[in-house]
Amino acid sequence: MHTIEVVLAMLVAVVASGYLVRILPFSLPLPLVQIALGALISGVFKRGHALEPEVFFLLFLPPLLFLDGWRIPKQGLFRDKGAIVELAFGLVVFTVLGAGLLIHWLIPVMPLAVAFALAAIISPTDPVAVGAIAARVPFPKRLMHILEGESLLNDASGLVCFSFAVAAVMTGSFSLAQASLTFLWVAFAGLAIGVVVTLGVSTLQRWLWRRFGEEPGAALLVNLLIPFAAYLLAEEFEASGILAAVAAGISMSYVELSGRVSGSMRVQRTAVWNTVQFSFNGIMFVLLGEQLPGIVQRAVATISVTGHHEWWWLLIYVTAISVTLVLLRLVFVWLSLRWNLLRARMRGEQRAHTPTRVVLAMSVAGVRGAITLAGVLTLPLLLPSGEPFPARDLVIFLAAAVILISLLAASVLLPRLLKGLELPKDDSARREEDLARKLSSKAALVAVEKVRQQLVEGQPTARMQLYNDAAARVSLLYQRNLEKGQGPDEDPGKVRRMEQAYRSLRAAGLNAEREELFRLVRHGQLSDEVARRLIRNLDLLESRQRD
Incomplete structure (x- = not known):
């Protein structure tokens, strides 16, 4: 003991x-x-x-x-x-x-x-x-x-x-x-x-x-x-x-x-x-x-x-x-x-x-x-x-x-x-991250299009439109990574502040979603099992957002 x-x-x-x-x-x-x-x-x-x-x-x-x-x-x-x-x-x-x-x-x-x-x-x-x-x-x-x-x-x-x-x-x-x-x-x-x-x-x-x-x-x-x-x-x-x-x-x-x-x-x-x-x-x-x-x-x-x-x-x-x-x-x-x-x-x-x-x-x-x-x-x-x-x-x-x-x-x-030590600026990590985001986003767009074609093959028009809309929403997320690259004349501080604002707004939305799910569970409008699954998805999104 x-x-x-x-x-x-x-x-x-x-x-x-x-x-x-x-x-x-x-x-x-x-x-x-x-x-x-x-x-x-x-x-x-x-x-x-x-x-x-x-x-x-x-x-x-x-x-x-x-x-x-x-x-x-x-x-x-x-x-x-x-x-x-x-x-x-x-x-x-x-x-x-x-x-x-x-x-x-x-x-x-x-x-x-x-x-x-x-x-x-x-x-x-x-x-x-x-x-x-x-x-x-x-x-x-x-x-x-x-x-x-x-x-x-x-x-x-x-x-x-x-x-x-x-x-x-x-x-x-x-x-x-x-x-x-x-x-x-x-x-x-x-x-x-x-x-x-x-x-x-x-x-x-x-x-x-x-x-x-x-x-x-x-x-x-x-x-x-x-x-x-x-x-x-x-x-x-x-x-x-x-x-x-x-x-x-x-x-x-x-x-x-x-x-x-x-x-x-x-x-x-x-x-x-x-x-x-x-x-x-x-x-x-x-x-x-x-x-x-x-x-x-x-x-x-x-x-x-x-x-x-x-x-x-x-x-x-x-x-x-x-x-x-x-x-x-x-x-x-x-x-x-x-x-x-x-x-x-x-x-x-x-x-x-x-x-x-x-x-x-x-x-x-x-x-x-x-x-x-x-x-x-x-x-x-x-x-x-x-x-x-x-x-x-x-x-x-x-x-x-x-x-x-x-x-x-x-x-x-x-x-x-x-304190106050000035060292040569090393932005190699930032360049590697930007390149990785662009290449992975391109690969994701190709994969999304491939899966979309498989899903719509032989489907009625209504269902084809549903799959096309879903693919467009997913592709939009990856298009953002390709389009937000920093240009040669763009202010790095502005880009950083924009990313911080985006993350703050996204975090606020995820928190609000979670709070609403917890409220629904407390009032008996949502089962524990479904709530855990939805909250888990939000947690994964939040962890990815922080990375």
């Missing part, structure tokens, strides 16, 4: 955070509000929940990483694959070496392998936290795609480095050759398993639909279970379950391109996944807040291992590590950009220099999150000899503090760094 109460309390806290972030007179990112609520629950009301990292990983990370891989823009992911791989793997190794050496120098009593473990677990950026921060800042789209791609892939490299460092602490030895081979297996096997699971499940599901018909409820449940299947199967083969979940999500986006899923199921699936994403994201950060009071208490109690007894030394450690992470990221990003510019010049290409403020913003945008917390909490309690794991509580505190500092720094500095 206690577990059910904890889950319900978490969900209430998540709901409250969604309203608080709108009510508060000052602007705060949603993750910070959720962390504060978690700390309040644990520190004031003494209702904290002891986090089990393995359960945390299994329940929360696979579906969220699956969804991030599913929804991330694939064109940007593959277009900037070079920069993403450099950040996701090169920057992680660079951070582990640089930050690990600094931590060992700053806290000499912390063994070098433990310092490397701490540096490894704070090296990955968190896709959830990055998205939450960037949603409040006018971040350049292309750079946002790079950050999203990096945060999806660097989890595996950071966690693998972390596991190697912990193994070195436990065994007292480390083999670079063995570690490299293990890393290759963990990464590539994880990616392959994720792809195979998604393609296999989707193929089986389509066969079942053809033989026995489509069952929306079962299809939605299968879709929710895919990331867990990919994660568990990869872990069974000692590969990266995180990369498997990401690869499963990316594969699902290509499976969806087959267009074999009905529109109504897509609407239902989107609503379900949006709810899962909001709930799980919120629960992760509430859990992080709940762990903070206990982590701080244990860190203060064990600070004596560093040779200092004053609590403010913890602030010095956290500040030094956080600043080092930003500086290491800044150096690596700058060197990466210079190297890419040099290669472009060698190929005879001309590329514009990235503004300095954007480089600084990318350095500050390296936000850490729940993956760091869950990973660091898996540190063993004891060494094989029976002695306590060196500085375990201090390592956990420093990792949790770095998460908070990175969230605060990004919330405060990113809006200031990007």
